[in-house]
Amino acid sequence: MASALPFACECGTVSGTLTIGPEGDHVICHCTDCQNLAHYLGHPRVLDAEGGTALYQTRCARMRLASGRDRLACVHLTDKPTLRWYAGCCRTPLFNTVGTGKLPFITVQLAACDAAARERLLGPPGGHLFVQDAIGDASGLRKMRMATLMRRFAVRAIRDIVSGDRRRAALFDPQTLEPIAVPHRLTSEKRRALRDRSH
Ligand SMILES: [Zn+2]
Numbered sequence: 001m002a003s004a005l006p007f008a009c010e011c012g013t014v015s016g017t018l019t020i021g022p023e024g025d026h027v028i029c030h031c032t033d034c035q036n037l038a039h040y041l042g043h044p045r046v047l048d049a050e051g052g053t054a055l056y057q058t059r060c061a062r063m064r065l066a067s068g069r070d071r072l073a074c075v076h077l078t079d080k081p082t083l084r085w086y087a088g089c090c091r092t093p094l095f096n097t098v099g100t101g102k103l104p105f106i107t108v109q110l111a112a113c114d115a116a117a118r119e120r121l122l123g124p125p126g127g128h129l130f131v132q133d134a135i136g137d138a139s140g141l142r143k144m145r146m147a148t149l150m151r152r153f154a155v156r157a158i159r160d161i162v163s164g165d166r167r168r169a170a171l172f173d174p175q176t177l178e179p180i181a182v183p184h185r186l187t188s189e190k191r192r193a194l195r196d197r198s199h
């Protein structure tokens with residue numbers, strides 16, 4: 001049975017719901033890019049003690065915006081295709097996608113979701129990613145194999161393409177599958193500053 005998980009940016013301007021069903025992965029990502037994102041946006045408190053970001057990856061049309069669509073902004077932190085979406089009003093990190101809706105998926109930042117509903121609907125994470133980038137003692141963290149996650153990701157992406165759901169994704173234009181906000185890319189100075197932070 002599917003259930004709705006509400007989310008909102010810190011100031012409440014951008015809000016919506018995420019439909020939680022059987023098709024989704026709740027993970028904690030410790031990669032340097034996710035850590036850098038939290039610092040770049042000025043929200044380091046979304047990171048846990050080991051530098052982990054709580055994420056839920058699911059089918060692209062499971063996220064619905066209720067308000068603040070015109071306040072969404074997005075950035076490529078690196079040369080990688082990952083597009084990081086945040087609320088332009090208060091810089092709350094919200095979603096990860098890639099730069100085109102042709103490859104359909106959405107990863108939602110769980111720190112922006114209602115805490116009680118999140119606990120009830122998702123429970124504990126299925127595993128941790130990029131544990132080698134974690135801060136401090138990460139020996140107790142249960143790893144999720146990237147191959148497992150990618151296999152599940154691929155099944156969902158194919159379903160989104162076959163069902164036409166990728167044209168119902170809130171973050172991409174239904175016709176062109178281009179992002180609804182213009183992506184910007186960090187300057188080399190900003191990237192250097194983030195790199196220096198993490199060393
Ligand atoms: Zn806001």
Ligand SMILES: [Zn+2]
Pocket residue numbers: 029030031032033034035130
């Ligand atoms: Zn990450």
